[in-house]
Amino acid sequence: MSNKQLHDINYSVLDLAPVIEGGSPAQSFKNTVDLAQHVEEWGFTRYWLAEHHNMPFIASSATSVAISHVAHHTSTIRVGSGGIMLPNHAPLVIAEQFGTLETLFPGRIDLGLGRAPGTDQTTAHALRRHLDSNAENFPAMLEELRGYFNPSLSTGIRSVHAIPGEGLTIPIWLLGSSGFSAQLAGQLGLPFSFASHFSPNNTMGALDLYRRHFEPSDTLSEPHVMVGVNVIAADTDEEAERLATSLYQQFLNLVRNTNMLLQPPVENMDDIWMEHEKHALQQQLGASIIGGPEKVKRELQQFLDRTQADEMMIISQIYNHEARVRSYEIVADCMKN
Known part of the structure; x- marks a missing residue:
């Protein structure tokens, strides 16, 4: 096992464009731009936004539009999707959207793809009208999409072309x-990003599967792994634990199917959750890193030791925007020192 250190790898941001209690989507997008400009300055590699629908606390449903907005207000950081839920869309539409983004912002666009709907079944029906384009069809949809960018990957003669899109090299990541x-x-020899931030128990199995099945491609000569991790960092462990209660409440509301905006932190979660809910959330959020600078740095290194990841994608669901920016600043200090 190699002894990778935190300063050896790249760090990125997954922004869910949280809509907070008392806030609005308009404020969320202002916060997104502000955070993106800060993390670009601090040396983060990528800034990804996620496609979710019918979730009042997430503003990034029109993901390609939000990516364009962030790219327009930054200059060097790569901007992309974490991810686009491909079964929700015709592959041609995604090829055209990301072809347009890459044309507007050359060399800065990433296309991360997921196969889940990113929503409930009723909303998935509203998005797709029919559910023939489901997760089982994902490999075929992916092949079609890649063929729009690179016709040599297509089987047969194609009369439909993605313009812009065809001939452009846009990194495609699979998310899972x-x-x-x-x-x-x-x-397929593609880079892989794993959602450790909400599926920690499956992390090592999935990474092992990816590495064992990896076949070199024109894209990659060896496996390339990014892992998502919740980080709630603050100046003290106690303050970080308090800030993390917003994340706990968000997942609790998902479990209870109560759609609420991102809630302010509370002093005691035991007033809110039942014991079985607490246990379930501790399983789902078990890989979260919550604490002051020293604790965060130590646990990030331990996570790196376990996963041997090539990159980490940091998710900080924090109610207060200044506290959220500060959390990423602490991670940036961990990266450098």
């Missing part, structure tokens, strides 16, 4: 929270 996309990414 289980083994399916891990194995597919390995077989």
Whole structure:
């Protein structure tokens, strides 16, 4: 096992464009731009936004539009999707959207793809009208999408072209929270990003699957792994634990199917959750790193030791924007020192 150190790898941001209690989507996008400009200055590699629908606390449903907004207000950081939920869309539309983004912002766009709907089944039906384009069709949809960028990957003669899009080199990442996309990414020789931030128990199995099935490609000569991790960093362990209660409440509301905006922190979660809910959330959020600078740095290194990741994608669901920016600043200090 190699002894990678925190300063050896790249760090990126997954922004869910949180809409907070008392806030609005308009404020969320202002906060997104402010955070992106800060992390660009601090040396982060990528700034990704995620596609979710019918979730009042997430503003990034029109993901390609939000990516364009962030790219327009930054200059060097790569901007992309973490991810686009491909079964929700015709592959041609995504090829055209990301072809347009890459044309507007050359060399700065990433296309991360997921196969989940990013929403509930009723909303998925509203998005797709029919559910023939489901997760089982994902490999075929991916092949079609890649063919729009690179016609040599297409089987047969194609009369439909993605303009802009065709001939452009846009890095495609597969995202996953289980083994399916891990194995597919390995077989295709694509980079793989795993959602450890909400599926920690599947992390090591999926990474092993990806690495074992990896076949070199024109894209990659060896496996390339990014892991998502919740980090709630503050100046003290106690303050970080308090800030993390917003994240706990968000997941609790998902479990209870109560759609609420991102809630302010509370002093005591035991007033809110039942014991079985607490246990379930501790399982789902078990890989979260919550604490002051020393604790965060130590646990990030331990996570790196376990996963041997090539990159980490940091998710900080924090109610107060200044506290959220500060959390990423602390991570930036861990990266450098």
